Amino acid sequence: MVLYRVFQEAATKKYFSTVFSKATIFQVVVYCLMIILPFFIAYATNDFWHYTSSYQEQPRVQYLSQLVIRVGSAQNTTVWSSFSPDVTLAGRELEPNITFNETDRDGDDLTDFFRMTVSFNNLGHDVQTIQMLLFFQVDLNRFGFLEQFSRVTLQSVTYTSESWAVPASGVWLGGELELTQNAPLPASGTVNQYNESPVNSSGTESVDIADILSRYNERNVRVTWNNQYPIWSDEASNNFSIQVELRYPPFTVIYQPNFWQYLKFAWVQYLAVFVVFWWVLSYTQSFVFENQVIMTIRKQTEKWHSD
Incomplete structure (x- = not known):
């Protein structure tokens, strides 16, 4: 009988570590950079807040x-x-x-x-x-x-x-x-x-x-x-x-714009920079944990779906 693929799902890799560890500190730093850096860059390039x-x-x-x-x-x-x-x-x-x-x-x-x-x-x-x-x-x-x-x-x-x-x-x-x-x-x-x-x-x-x-x-x-x-x-x-x-x-x-007009223009600029940092830092996370640059416990789960 000929089999054909009807659906696929990527294998899930999970990395575990203790609360007080290098891996946890690394994750906190990454998320802080992911959230804070886009704001400072968008703000430093001017016109983040539309004052008029x-x-x-x-x-x-x-x-x-x-x-x-x-x-x-x-x-x-x-x-x-x-x-x-x-x-x-x-x-x-x-x-x-x-x-x-x-x-x-x-x-x-x-x-x-x-x-x-x-x-x-x-x-x-x-x-x-x-x-x-x-x-x-x-x-x-x-x-x-x-x-x-x-x-x-x-x-x-x-x-x-x-x-x-x-x-x-x-x-x-x-x-x-x-x-x-x-x-x-x-x-x-x-x-x-x-x-x-x-x-x-x-x-x-x-x-x-x-x-x-x-x-x-x-x-x-x-x-x-x-x-x-x-x-x-x-x-x-x-x-x-x-x-x-x-x-x-x-x-x-x-x-002078009101609060919601301030937020509308600021959010668009923040999101544009955030996407770039999210992609770069997500790739960095994947590289660090897959290559065990920081030691963690890795578990892999695979799911197969057939007809």
Whole structure:
């Protein structure tokens, strides 16, 4: 009768020794190395603990119809502020004609583009420099799977200052809003301590542009006007217009991960190193005991399975 193999099982070798012996000490050292060394190597190669992480979110931005502006030259200046008399500006005050609109270009029910036109008529002087502050309400509220990230609500101010060598009749200003942080946000909760105007609201004293920006820059979370592209019209005129076009791209939010996020990234790195040490030290154990480098009592058990 012809026999064929239907199953096989390796022979089991068992090694015995007393509790206080070289073999026991060797095993304890091997297991300690197998567990501890991967941790130190993974930690020493940096980024074992992810102290910060980030995500992108499309902000909800709304222009607050608040504006501070100064236009002029070295000899004459015209100013206007929607905060008067809380904001002090040096120069002749003249209210401009202002039109603006916010649009949603990608159809996600969040505005992502802002256009404004500011026109001064009958200025009576040349314009070579401008300073402008625009005020926005910004909200961030992202939900993740089974978790919610920090909800951020703040009133922000964007600033631009541009100058030109010759008198001009207007300037076009492009750019985009960007989130700036001095420190990471918490993993969850509400950040609303900046949901107030950087302009002094007490009414007891007035402030100027420098005061507003100084107070605003002390905030951990703020929105700034970046990637500015000024284009001046080289033609002197008694009128002056400013056209502003701002994009609202997704913000990159930096936050401090919670415990489970720490553990998730650390565990992957530890396991990757642990597998290597487990293979090397397991081979070392097999070599030491099979060749009786350390004396033990060996017993072998064989199991045979047939049809």
